[in-house]
Amino acid sequence: MKSKKYIAIELLCIFIVTLLYNLFCNPVILDEIWNYGFTYNIANGLIPYKDFNMVITPFYPFLGALFLIIFGKSLLVYHIFNALICTGIFYFMKITLNKSYYIVYSILLLVSLPNYSLFSILLLYIILYLEDNKKNDFLIGIFIGLTFLTKQNIGIMFILPSILTKKFKKIKNRTIGFIIPNIIFFLYLIITDSLLSFIDYAFLGLSSFAENNILFSMWGTLTIIAIIYLIYQYMITKDIKVLYLLFFQIIAYPIFDTYHVLIPFIPVLGYFLSKLNLVVKVTQVAFIIFIGIVFAYNINNILNGNNRFPNDTNVCKMRILDDNTISNIKEVSNYLKENKDVYIINDKAYVYKLESDIPINKFDLLNDGNLGKDGDIRLIKEIEYKCREKVCTFLMREDEIYDDTLTQTNRKIINYINDNYKKVGKIIDLTIYQNT
Numbered sequence: 001m002k003s004k005k006y007i008a009i010e011l012l013c014i015f016i017v018t019l020l021y022n023l024f025c026n027p028v029i030l031d032e033i034w035n036y037g038f039t040y041n042i043a044n045g046l047i048p049y050k051d052f053n054m055v056i057t058p059f060y061p062f063l064g065a066l067f068l069i070i071f072g073k074s075l076l077v078y079h080i081f082n083a084l085i086c087t088g089i090f091y092f093m094k095i096t097l098n099k100s101y102y103i104v105y106s107i108l109l110l111v112s113l114p115n116y117s118l119f120s121i122l123l124l125y126i127i128l129y130l131e132d133n134k135k136n137d138f139l140i141g142i143f144i145g146l147t148f149l150t151k152q153n154i155g156i157m158f159i160l161p162s163i164l165t166k167k168f169k170k171i172k173n174r175t176i177g178f179i180i181p182n183i184i185f186f187l188y189l190i191i192t193d194s195l196l197s198f199i200d201y202a203f204l205g206l207s208s209f210a211e212n213n214i215l216f217s218m219w220g221t222l223t224i225i226a227i228i229y230l231i232y233q234y235m236i237t238k239d240i241k242v243l244y245l246l247f248f249q250i251i252a253y254p255i256f257d258t259y260h261v262l263i264p265f266i267p268v269l270g271y272f273l274s275k276l277n278l279v280v281k282v283t284q285v286a287f288i289i290f291i292g293i294v295f296a297y298n299i300n301n302i303l304n305g306n307n308r309f310p311n312d313t314n315v316c317k318m319r320i321l322d323d324n325t326i327s328n329i330k331e332v333s334n335y336l337k338e339n340k341d342v343y344i345i346n347d348k349a350y351v352y353k354l355e356s357d358i359p360i361n362k363f364d365l366l367n368d369g370n371l372g373k374d375g376d377i378r379l380i381k382e383i384e385y386k387c388r389e390k391v392c393t394f395l396m397r398e399d400e401i402y403d404d405t406l407t408q409t410n411r412k413i414i415n416y417i418n419d420n421y422k423k424v425g426k427i428i429d430l431t432i433y434q435n436t
Contacts, residue, residue: 007094014090014105017291019083021109023076024309025298028319030347031259032113036078037350037360039064043073046359049189049197053362055370057202058185059149060116076318082114085122092125093270096132100273102283106290108266117251117263120154123147124248124267127158128241137170141177148178149185152202157247161240200372220256223249226268233271245271315354328428329355332395335427343383345396345417346430347409367408376412383416387435394421394433 041052042065048054054061067081089108093101112118123143130140144162148155162174189195230246233239251264298320301307309320313329333355336342344352349364363379371379386392394417400409401418421433 007091011087011091015083015087018086018090018109018112019079021291021294022079022082022113023318024320025294026110026113028316028321028325029113030350031115033315033348033350033354034365035061035064035114035116036075037354037364039068039078040073040354041360043068044359047192047194049201050192050194051362052360053201053365053370053372053375055201055205056116057149057152057155059146059181060119064114074318075315078114079318082112082118085119086112089118089122089125092122092129096125096129096274097270098274099278099280100270100276100283102280102287103273103278104266104270106287107262107269111259111262111266116150117260120147120151120248120251121263121267123150124244127244128267131241131244137173138177141174141179142181143177144174145178145181149181151251153206153250153253154248157250158244160247161243164243165240197372200375201370204373205369205371205375216256217258219258219261220252222261222265223252223256226265229272230268242271313355314357315351331428332430335395339393341387341390342393342395344430345394345409345413366410366413368410369408371410376410380413380416392421392435395427395430396433397429398423398431 038048038052038054038056038058038061042048042058042061046052048058048061064078064081068077071077071080086108090101090105093104097104108121123146127140127143127147130136130143140162144155144158147158159178162171165171186195189198227246227249230242230249234242234246245267248267249264252260298307298309302309302320305323307320307322308326310318311321311326313321313326314333316329329351332344332352336352336356336358343363345366347365347367349366350360353360353364363383366376366379383392396414396417398418400414417433421435423431424434424436425432
């Protein structure tokens, strides 16, 4: 009983620390807002793939939407949902890893903002736990199916370890488990008439995503090291859990930057450290010191006026922001409220529209690879049709026309706006284009 009480208190502390760390210390990133936007849209009754573009499979935003419907649709509630997920990851780290979980979780905090990739880590650890304890194959299949419904490429890769066992009964039971949640999702797609749109966004557009977004930074070498290490470990141990860790590295492709490399590397680090004879109390003290330093640094920034927490925006009220970002969000939001038929050709469109309480649509995330097959051509035709007999306004960063390294925004759409519409003004760093 004492042990259970201690674990409950420990998990509560981890939950509070994680929530405050993400609200107070981690800076706002676009992935955070995009994922919140997906969840917020679904909570408001919009249909993914039909009412707005989304390239991931939908289990994570659907689960988040259910949480928002019950507890409120604010970004703060979304972060509470995320802190629960992270606490779940910590719990499974604790029961899966040998004494190293505080070190691994410290690294996780650096990339612990809400994201489907982070949720995939929780599913990975659950599957590792089930494999380690030789739980029901049917149940393992269900969680592999849920992984596919969270991020399709990870789910596909997680099928392979079971196949490689070459045990027919195991493969059969896991296949049945895998199919059940996917049948439910398939029926949802049929009922909502979004099957073809789902296939277009989540599968047909993936080749263009890889082609237009490939990036290999120095962090990519960490993925190569992890893959070599895991192949070596599997050759020695023949442990099926090592295969999951190996195939989980697919998250890094095609954007081998800090975030996309660290997310799949964290479980590998945990596996490596679990083989070392660490002292738990030492790692706990190190964790507390780390948290204390990070919080002290951010409190100092607020006292010196570099950041504000809380702030007077609507969407990011309980997120730490600098004055310039706050001013930009409010200025564009006011413009959107005073003008109609405004298209924001910019990666911050979700932020501005959520701040203005304006519904998000398929024109608000125009990143390469998020548009389906030939989606940029289709959207340009839709813009031409919609703006044929009315005044349309476009907000776009003019420097993106000449520098394609600035964002992931689709180049064809940027150039189309610049070539066919007139510049009529400027708001913050966005040039205003109109068909007048």
